[in-house]
Amino acid sequence: MGRLQKILIPFLGLVLAFCFYSARENFKPEMLKGKRVIVTGASTGIGEQMAYHLARMGAHVLVTARTEAKLQKVVERCRELGAGSAQLVSGTLSHHTLTPAPLLSGGLDMLILNHVGKSYFSYFDGDVRHIQKLLDINFLSYVAMTVSALPMLKQSGGSIVVVSSMAGKVGFPFTVPYSATKFALDGFFSSLRQEFSIQNVNVSITLCILSFIDTESAVRAAADVLQMSPAPKEECALEIIKGGALRQREVYYKYTLTKIPLLLRDWAAELTPSLFHFRNNSL
Ligand SMILES: NC(=O)C1=CN([C@@H]2O[C@H](COP(=O)(O)OP(=O)(O)OC[C@H]3O[C@@H](n4cnc5c(N)ncnc54)[C@H](OP(=O)(O)O)[C@@H]3O)[C@@H](O)[C@H]2O)C=CC1
Ligand SMILES: C[C@H](CCC(=O)O)[C@H]1CC[C@H]2[C@@H]3C(=O)C[C@@H]4C[C@H](O)CC[C@]4(C)[C@H]3CC[C@]12C
Secondary structure (H helix, E strand, C coil), rough: CCCCHHHHHHHHHHHHHHHHHHHHHHCCHHHHCCCCEEEEECCCHHHHHHHHHHHCCCCEEEEEEECCHHHHHHHHHHHHHCCEEEEEEEECCCCCCCCCCCCCCCCCEECCCCCCCCCCCCCCCCCCCHHHHHHHHHHHHHHHHHHHHHHHHHCCCCCEEEEEEEHCCCCCCCCCCHHHHHHHHHHHHHHHHHHCCCCCCCCEEEEEECCEEHHHHHHHHHHCCCCCCCCCCHHHHHHHHHHHHHCEEEEEEEECCHHHHHHHHHHHCCHHHHCCCCCCCCC
């Protein structure tokens, strides 16, 4: 890396950090009051905490996961915390999943795609079928739910929030299948965001790039191997909601060194529409 880059990259990072953090001060919890929000993967972990934050803000919350008993407890807690309403839909999410109907009868303001299938934190074992299954749960079901929810979100001028990972922006060892699914999310939703911008579709897409978070599944899988402490899931959940409510393109949580060079790549994406000739917003 040249001398100029050694000066430029940290400086750029500081400038962007200022922009990033100053925007967060515009968030007000009342932004979510009365809003209709679906949170997937909300029976535990970050999704469960997002449901509770949304409940405290007075949102109408619909939570999904496979384990109905856990979801029932989350719904009860949401009602105690002041949710406008709290509902659940239980079942496996896969590529043919449609967005849960109950809440959609009244419309939808925010779709938070958060669920994740079980994977391992060790060397890739060559199991292609596992990757196929994980792509279905972690990626294709996100696409299917987005397609199904889009008419409602266009009507409300709503938001899509996609929970991804630093492992979906940078190749880490021991996360090969999982990382492939998270990179796919970046490709699909970052490209879709560019099309929404060209076609003036008033639906925001927020990609959330998370570092190591102290959920039971992640700590169990990786705490012994990693040289870093996991960040709190409660704070992480709130940062995701803030980013979606402020219609930010990307939310990074936690802020780590690997973020700075990534911001340059994010900027590069902004230049892509200028590479095309458009006639009335179409090719
Ligand atoms: N924790 C971390 O360190 C990091 C997490 N992330 C991302 O954050 C998000 C949440 O992670 P985290 O809270 O740790 O995950 P958890 O394992 O704690 O929760 C996963 C959720 O997804 C649900 N789920 C699992 N399989 C399916 C399925 N086939 N269909 C529908 N729902 C399913 C689970 O409920 P049930 O089993 O009842 O279905 C649960 O509610 C994920 O997208 C993850 O990739 C990103 C970076 C770091
Ligand atoms: C070590 C990484 C953070 C480095 C940085 O912030 O600069 C972590 C970033 C993402 C983590 C993985 C992840 O996305 C969740 C997985 C969930 C699994 O259940 C097990 C753990 C993870 C592979 C987790 C491991 C640490 C990260 C790669």
